[in-house]
Amino acid sequence: MSFGIEILTSTGRQSSDALNTYGIFYILQCNSEAGSASIPEFDSNHGFYVPRVQNSNNHQIFTWNNSTKVFTWAKSNGNLHSSDFSVVFFRGYV
Amino acid sequence: MSYGYELYNDSGNIVASSNDRTLVTYAKYTLSGSSVTNQITYDYIPGAPYNVSGQTTLTGCYTFGLPGGFTMADNLFLGFTVPVGRSVFVRYLYKPAGRLIISDQPTLTMVVAGPLQSVSSYPATWGMIGYNDVGTATFHSDARVLKILKRIDGTSFNAGGHSPVFFMSGNYFYHKLASGTRRLRMTGVRLDSATTYTRRCNNNVGVSLVADQIWETDPLGNGFLASVDLTLI
Numbered sequence: 001m002s003f004g005i006e007i008l009t010s011t012g013r014q015s016s017d018a019l020n021t022y023g024i025f026y027i028l029q030c031n032s033e034a035g036s037a038s039i040p041e042f043d044s045n046h047g048f049y050v051p052r053v054q055n056s057n058n059h060q061i062f063t064w065n066n067s068t069k070v071f072t073w074a075k076s077n078g079n080l081h082s083s084d085f086s087v088v089f090f091r092g093y094v
Numbered sequence: 095m096s097y098g099y100e101l102y103n104d105s106g107n108i109v110a111s112s113n114d115r116t117l118v119t120y121a122k123y124t125l126s127g128s129s130v131t132n133q134i135t136y137d138y139i140p141g142a143p144y145n146v147s148g149q150t151t152l153t154g155c156y157t158f159g160l161p162g163g164f165t166m167a168d169n170l171f172l173g174f175t176v177p178v179g180r181s182v183f184v185r186y187l188y189k190p191a192g193r194l195i196i197s198d199q200p201t202l203t204m205v206v207a208g209p210l211q212s213v214s215s216y217p218a219t220w221g222m223i224g225y226n227d228v229g230t231a232t233f234h235s236d237a238r239v240l241k242i243l244k245r246i247d248g249t250s251f252n253a254g255g256h257s258p259v260f261f262m263s264g265n266y267f268y269h270k271l272a273s274g275t276r277r278l279r280m281t282g283v284r285l286d287s288a289t290t291y292t293r294r295c296n297n298n299v300g301v302s303l304v305a306d307q308i309w310e311t312d313p314l315g316n317g318f319l320a321s322v323d324l325t326l327i
Contacts, residue, residue: 022318023232024117054190055190079276092114
C-alpha cells in the first residue's frame with residue numbers, strides 16, 4: 001500500500017483503498033404520493049438512490065435531474081400509491 | 095469539512111467520510127427453497143418489449159421465505175447470491191405481506207446489511223471509530239463494512255475474489271395483463287460469470303400478457319451490487 005492509511009482490525013489490516021465503497025449520506029422521507037425535493041449535495045455521477053416502498057403494491061416512477069438537483073416521484077398509474085416511504089441516497093467514488 | 099475525517103484513494107477521490115454512513119453486514123443465512131411451478135424469464139433491455147427479448151423458461155424453481163426469527167426493519171437491506179448460471183428474483187421484498195423470493199437454485203445465501211450499530215456492539219479494543227458531526231458513530235474498524243460496488247445497471251463488476259451479492263427490492267417492473275390490469279412483476283438477475291450478470295424479469299407460466307408491451311419502468315433501478323467476504327460473517 002502506497003497511499004492512505006491502514007487500520008488494524010480483528011480480521012487483519014484494512015487499507016483505505018479497501019474501504020472504497022458507497023455510504024448513505026441522505027435519507028429522504030416522502031409523505032405524499034407524488035412530489036419533489038431538492039438535494040443539492042447529490043451527484044448521480046458519484047452515487048445512486050434506493051427507494052424503499054413497503055406499504056403499497058404500486059411503485060412510483062422516480063427521476064433525478066442532475067442539473068437542477070431535483071428529485072421527483074410520480075404515480076405510475078391511477079391507483080393508490082404509498083405516501084409514507086423513504087429514498088436512501090448513496091454516494092461514493094468506486 | 096470542519097469535523098471528522100475524509101480518506102482519499104490514489105485517484106484523489108473520497109473513499110470514506112465520517113459524514114457518510116457505511117452499511118455493515120450483520121448476518122448471513124442459508125435459505126432452503128420449496129419447489130414451485132416453472133417460471134418464464136426475460137432479459138431486460140431498456141426500451142424493448144418485455145415478452146420478446148431473451149425469453150427463457152426456468153425449470154426446477156424454488157421459493158424461499160425469510161429465516162425464522164428474523165425481523166425486517168426499515169433500515170435493513172437484504173442481498174442474495176447465486177452460483178454462476180443461476181438466477182434469483184424478488185418481489186415485494188420490503189413489504190410485510192406478499193413477499194416472494196424465487197430461484198432456480200434450491201439454496202440461497204442471504205446477507206443482511208444495515209447502518210452501523212451502536213459502538214457498544216463492537217469490541218472496540220483497537221482500531222478506529224469515526225463519528226459524524228452530530229456524534230453518531232459512522233465507522234468502526236471492527237464492523238464488517240459492506241463494500242458496495244455499484245448500482246445494478248447491467249454492466250460488469252469486480253468483486254475482488256469475493257462473492258457478488260445482489261441487493262434489490264424487486265418492486266419495479268409493471269406489465270399489463272390481457273385484461274388491461276397492471277401488475278408488478280418480479281425482477282432479478284442471472285449471474286453469468288464471475289464478473290457479469292444479466293438483469294431479468296420474471297413471470298408466471300400461463301399468465302396471458304399483452305403482446306409487445308414496452309417496459310413501463312426501469313427494472314432493478316433500485317438495487318445495488320456488493321462484494322462480500324462470506325467467510326467473515
